[in-house]
Structures are given as structure tokens and as C-alpha cells.
Amino acid sequence: MSSVLYDVPGPKARRVSLIGSVVGSLLILGLLAWIVSTLAQQGIFEGRRWAIFTRADVWTLLGNGIGATLSAAAVAAVIAFPLGLLLCLLRISDLAAIRIPTRIVLEFLRGMPVVLMMFFVLLVFGTNQFIAVVAGLVLYNAAVFAEIIRAGIQSLPKGQREAGLTIGLTSFQSRMIIELPQAVRRMMPSLVAQLVVLLKDTSLGYIVAYGELLRAVQVMADFLGTQFLFPVFFVAAAIYIAINICVSRIAVWIERRGSKKAAGGVAKAEPEPIEAEVK
């Protein structure tokens, strides 16, 4: 992988870089070894602490937690995306009477903690926990999706819209047929990155007592006793990272597929749109 940022390193630079890399890697490995041994001295890795993972009911609970996390995330994503598209169209409307109120709403949705929105929905509308979690996630993420897509539309060359209007499309048609498809494809990595955030945000469902993965883990640690706190959290972290890396990999795959199709990045071979949002 060569970069435009530096010259191809010569033999000396390569040697220095290699030595540095080896020393650095050794340092990191040493640090990890120290962490593991310190924790091991405190008995964190004793077999009896990890024996709980041989119990079927532990895995049933974890499985239910994973199911609850994935189902809330999936439903929320499926609703939030079209809603985000709609909000985006309203936000860039030619009419100030539509544009400005939408902007206020978006600003509000983006600025409110998701936890609070879930809680409001639960208390004000008296819904069940699942709906409260999904609603909180939808409200926030639709706003974020809208912003990402808008950024995508604005990053398109002006000529796209002008050409559309010139051939007699209405403003709305130009948005739908010409600009949105390009913007969505261009922002796909950011959109999928936001999907990971959405997935992780299901863990905020603790506030309305939604039984997702992290909640299941806490219930388990509480019920079994604190000596299992560490194993249970290590496993939870591993599960989350595994699920999310899978989702992120889809992002990488789409990005590469997309960049093949939509050839013609201006700056680099692989144009990388700006990450628009985090949790």
C-alpha cells in the first residue's frame, strides 16, 4: 500500500521502521502479558469463575439478550432509514416553511440523549419496553441518517442537479432520481457505521428495563455473585465486538463494491466520505 503522503521508504528507513515496529509490538505484548498476569494473580482466570459458561441457562439468557438486542436494532434500523430519507428531503426543501421547522426538529432530536427519549416514550405513551427502545432509537437515528444523507447530497457536484433540472425534471424528481441514489451510495460507509452505533445503543434500553444483552449480563452478574463479574463482562465485550465487527465488515464490503461501481473518485482511488456521526 503506497501513499501520496510520503516517499517510498528506502532501505535505511525500512530498517528503522522495522526495528521500531518490533520494539513497539514487544512493548504492547509485554503490557498485555502484565495485565493478564496481574489479573490472574487476583484469581480472575480461575476455572471456577469461568465454569458458569458451561451452564445451559447462562447461555439461554445470553442468547435471549442477543436476540433482544438484534431484534430491537433491526426494527429500529428498518424504520429509521426511510424516515431519515424523508427528513432529509424536508430539510433541503426549497420552501423555507418546511426547511426551517424540520431543521429545528432535527436539532432537537440530535441533541437529546437517547436514554431520555426512550424514557419519555415509555412514560408518556405508556408503550411496552420494546416499543420504547425502538422509538428512542428511531427518533435519534432517523435524525442522524437525515444529516448523513444531506451531507452526501451536498458533496455531489452541482452539475448533477443542474443537469437534472435542465432535462426537465422537477426539483423533487431530480432529488429522487439523480441525487439521492448517488448520495446514499457515497455515504454508505457512514450509514453502516451509524448502524453499529444504533446496535450498541440498544444497551441504553436498561433505563426502561429492556432485556437486551448488556442487561442480561448485569442480571447474571448480580444473580450469580460478584466473583463472576469479570468473566461475564469479558464475554459480553467479546460478543459485542464480534457482532459489531461483522456489521462493520459489511460496511467495508459495500464500500468496495460501491467504489468499483461508482468509479471516478476525484481525490483518491478510494474516496472516503466523512464519518458523520457517532453514538
Add this chain to the structure above:
Amino acid sequence: MDVIIENLPLYWEGFLRTLFLSAVSGVIALLLGTVLAAARVSPVAALRGFSMTYVEILRNTPLTIAFFFAAIVLPRLGVKFEQFEVAAIIALSAYTAAFIAEAVRSGVNSVPVGQAEAARSIGMKFGQVLSLIILPQALRTVIPPLINILIALVKNSSVAGAFFVLELFGYGRQLANSNGDQVLAVLLGVAFFYLLITVPLGILASTVERKVAIAR
């Protein structure tokens, strides 16, 4: 609404704590994130690998778990702190830095190739190319997403309420418990104070964005 007026001092205290956590973590995350982004595009393979691994792991971990490691695992390793704010700041800045690194990296990639080539052709080294030519230009496109990340950071600081730091959301839950008859009003108060930080930041983001758009 009485409950908000009556408990204004508590709200204020929580608000200040949230502001403090967000500000300190924000500054640390910006620095760490920029260093990580620089490492990610550097000529040294090990640095690239480290930065990539860091970002990949932290971005895919729920914040709660990051907090667990900072507040509960670290003390077990002998890293003890008098104030739990330290753990919260470690967790928040380590987590946010991963997102900032990604944003800055995207910004670096948005700078036209010719800029770097020109810089190199007049004999600049990697560090100079990056710090004198690329980053200042990247900053312009990166500022709006960075502000969005900071908005998220402000809201994320509410997780600290479950990990030994009493901040705005923690006070909110306290008040909701002791004022069972006015739960909604209490929460509206909490929402108001969050919006007090996040909305101005959001407006700042779109203002900067507009300025940048004109400059293009």
C-alpha cells in the same frame, strides 16, 4: 414545573459536572484521535496496525463496557484514582478518540492528492506534509463531523451516572425517585439542560459547514 425551579441548584450542579466531563474528555479525545489518525496514515506499518486495531475495537465496544474496564478493571491493575471522574474521563476519551480518528482520517483523504505531491516535491518529510499541509486543510471539512462527535460525547457522558460519577442524568434519576408525582417534569428539566449544551454545538456545526461550503 415547580420541581424544576425548586431543584435548580441540583440541576445546575449536574449540568456543570456534565460540562466538565465532556470538556476534558473532548480535549483529550481530540488530541489522541488526531495522533491515532496520523499513525493510521504513517509510513510505519506497526503504527498503522496499532491505530487500526485500536479504532476497530473501541468503535465496536459499547460505551458501558469501556466504562467497566476503566472504572473496575483498572483499579484491579493497581491504577487507583481518588476521583472517579478520572475513570469516566479515561473511558469517554478513549472511546471518543476512536471516532475522532476516523473522522480526521476521512478528512485527510478528502484533501486533493496534488497538495501532498506538491509538498513532497519541495522536499517535505511525512511529519511536515501532514502537519503543515494536509491537516490544516483537512480541518475545514472535518470540523462539522467533529462537532457532531462532541455532541454525542456530551450525551454519552450520561453513562458515567452508572459508574460512580454523579452528573446531570444521575441527578435527574435522583429527582425522579424522590418526586414520583412529577417524573415527567423532572425529565423535561434534564432534557433542557442537555439541549443547552448540544443545540448550540449543533448550530455551530452547521454554521461552520456553511462557511466551508462557500470557501470551496
Add this chain to the structure above:
Amino acid sequence: MKAFLTRRKSFVVAASAALALTLSACGGGGGTTSNPSVAEKPTFAAGSTMEKLSKAGTIKIGTKFDQPLFGQVGLDGKPIGFDVEMGKLIAAKLGIAADKIEWSETVSANREPFIEQGKVDLVIATYTINDKRKQVVSFAGPYYEAGQALMVNKDNDTIKKPEDVKGKKVCSVTGSTPAGTIVEKYGAELVPAATYSACLEPLRNKQVEAITTDNVILAGFVDKEPEAFKLASDETFTKEPYGIGLKKDDTVFRNWINDQLEEFGKDGSYKKAWEATAGSVIKTAPELPAINRY
């Protein structure tokens, strides 16, 4: 780039293989639950809540899922504890079997709204009776009187009474009543946590001086690790009368529950419920407190 991707793929594969490995092998566990004898076709005044619930054959009860000994959810998703036993006893009197009760988790901040919206018929969730709450819900009971206490490290002799924690760090659950009391009355510096068990680590590491909540819960922790922790004192410094929350001004229902509570006290089922749950840590069984028929 390609090399990196394959490396990552192999990591994912390795991780899932590790998960699968831990999956194989089996074990088992159990908890203590009881099944009080269910009343056969009880009759109630027409139009009363009791009649409605009895006819429906099911009742919705809200309880805590994270309160050891009172309401704590097990690995099978079913709550156990003293609050749960009280719920079962009341349901039995309505002719509803224990497995027909719909348990839902109520956290501190949603107990009142849940009752007001009718999402639960009763809340039995270490729910302290107080005047502010009485403005929006009604309380039967109290069925138990807890009191706040302090737990410290075994070697700590400086903290004996609540006045000793002034200006010191004390851990408790975010937004809980004991957390409010220790700050407002005794000037402690609150270190809030998600659950009481999360407080144990900072106490062990001496990052906080004490943990405070109701004595029963602390007794549970001391019982599990007597070599590490102790109660600062056996005396409690607040009175927390736990009540059963129900819809405001449903006086008929409230009086009926109060009658049942008194009966549980007399026929020994109150004591049995205690012994099956919190009694495993606290040997002296409590007397049913005087019912407050306001």
C-alpha cells in the same frame, strides 16, 4: 489491505469458535420458589378490582429485578425474593396461581407511571411509602419495615454511625432513596452506581469508605463475604416502610389487601415467605408492621 482483511476474518472466526467451545458442556442450577395454595373460586363484591382480577385469572405485578432478597430475576427470567412471595400470596387469595402472574420490571422512576397507566395492577418493589407518592398512588401495607444502614470494610473502625460519613465517599445506587438520604441528611459525598453489587469493587479497593442502602440488602453481601465486609452498626438510621402500590383511591382493593396482609401475619405464611427468601441471611424473622389504614 487484503492481508489485513483476512487477518480480521480469522479473528472473527477464532472468536466465534471460542464462543462455541464454551457453549458445549452442561450444568444446572436452581432457586427457591414456593407455590402458596390457591383459593378455590373466591367471591368478591361485584365491580371490585378483586372480582375483575379473579375473573380474568391473571394479575400484573411490577417488582424490582435487581434487588437481592426482595426482587431479583434469576437466570430463567423469573423473579424471586420476598416481594415476589408477597405477590404470590396475594394472587393466591384471588384464586390466581403463581404461574398466572405476569411479572414486569419496575425501576424506581417508572413505578408511579406504571400504576397510573394501569400497566401493572400492583407494585411490590421495595417501595417506600411517602407523602409525595401518596399523591399519585395508593399504598396498602406496610408489609415490611426496612431501615438504612452502612456497610464498610472489615478493618474499618472509624465509621460507626451515619454522622461519621460526613464529607466521605459513600456508594449507593443512582437515584435511590438511601442515596438521597445519605447526602441530604448526613452530608456524604455520593458515589452513584448502577446496582448495589457494582458498589462492592470500589469498597474493596478502598475507593469509597462505605456502601449504604437498606440493611437487608447489605446483610446479604456481608453474608456472602464475611471476611471482607461488615455492617458499620446493627442499628438502622431511617425507617423505610415498604408498601404495595396500587391505583390511587381504589380503597376497596387497598382495604382488602390490608386484610390479607394481616391474615398472612396470623396464619404464618408471612413468616414462611420470609424464611424462604431474605430469612436465608437474616435469622430473626420480622413481625408484620402495623398496617397503616389511612
